[in-house]
Amino acid sequence: MPVVTGKWSERSTGTAAPTSYVAIGDSFTEGVGDPGPDGVFVGWADRLARLLAEQAPDGFRYANLAVRGRLLGQIVDQQVPRARELAPDLVTFCAGGNDILRPGSDPDALAAQYEAALVELLTTVGTVVVCTGFDTRGFPVLRHLRGRIATYNGHLRAIADRHGCPVLDLWSLRAVQDRRAWDDDRLHLSPEGHRRVTLRCAEVLGIDLPERADAPWPQPGPAAASRRDDLLWARQHLLPWIGRRLRGESSGDHVRAKRPDLLPLRSTRQ
Template sequence: MSGFDIRQDTLSYVAVGDSFTEGLDDPYPDSGTTARGHYRGWADRLAHHLTDHVSEVRYANLAVRGKLIRQIVADQVPQAVELRPDLVSICAGGNDIIRPGTDPDTVARLFADAVRRLRATGATVLIYTGVDTGFQPVMRRLRGKIATYNMHVRGIADTYECPVVDLWNMDVLRDHRAWSWDRLHLSAEGHRRLALRTCEVLGVPVQDDWNAPWPEEEPKPWRSARQEDLYWAREFLVPWIGRRLTGRSSGDGLGPKRPELERLR
């Protein structure tokens, strides 16, 4: 396993991926908006946790929403290699896996190439598995496909000696409160817990517990739950299908929110 040592004076960290790493739907509390550039997310939170232990942390987030694995490998990986950071996180392939007809074996080969190139720089490369979607009525049909991809991801991690954050076995993510209204992106609390879990994997001391039980919640009436399902289908699922049919992406025309390594204040 590639070692990661928090005991250093300076540290550079680059995050690579799609909307999951960009930080949707976790707006900065003082932004007053969820406009582009105001999302935080687990990677930003992780970078700030690192500043509690390292005098100087330089951080870049190259992730862009909607990107497929080929786009991430072609665009973000060369940028990350050029920046030559100490730590790289890569969570990629999810947008491919949820599309009909995609082959997890093919996606995994592209992912392996990305990891190989990142590890060649000497960086610690932190890898994320896919989430177990069995608790979601619509997404549960993808469970087998995600599991297949996860087996590849774990094999790639073993080959290139990479630490792994296993989202599949994070039971706290099987609660609806860990997810935003679109049921695809983490909520602010979901991002907070994932950042804490990532710190645990890296051996970065934190005070809070990512696995703390959720507060008790009253059961939701059947009618209310169905109304939420209809709202989700109208506001998210239908537009998503429309973008797939027309070849559009939510990330078209957008660049990364933190394209350069910048010191965190």
């Protein structure tokens, strides 16, 4: 699962390369869809941490507090205080997606909650990267949430502008509109999808890379899913997800953060 290495551009960012990074969020940041050889999910944030470790020859520390299924309120209550306590140079703050999936969610209220948490983070954290949601136009069922996601994204961009935060804009990442960027459940990224997000975040942070996040896929992608494929997906993935919602359960009920402490991460070529 290689990630292209690159060089930190202090001229682009105006800051030195970070030596500590905390990732907070839900399944997207935990890395669901990108399994490692030991059975633990890897994901874009872990990949980014390894890339950042290449820029810190004197040592780099990394924590990943993300847990699948977490709502914004849970992330704010459980992960934001811990991130503030760890006080790293860099935090990536991706949250709200699971809330948007729920009927009746209010993007305006979610954005207000997100901004309040961001202000708290900035009291001890050097840089916070604000993450937008994906464009779901090509996904059955989820395409109906596109307007709500766009509204939330608009708020997030405005919040980032008010507080001088870089934005990981996933809506504009064309490479993930390809079906190969997604896991079979169509809710989580595939390993290559996670890799593309790593590249985009590295670009946002000012790392000079020989490969671009939106580089064309090597060959044309598969044809659009058939009705039979959609029905199979609904039976295997959508209905169980709905069942958990009706029972008040979450896929992360018995899951703990995979890297809860700022621990050293060696510089390795991926």
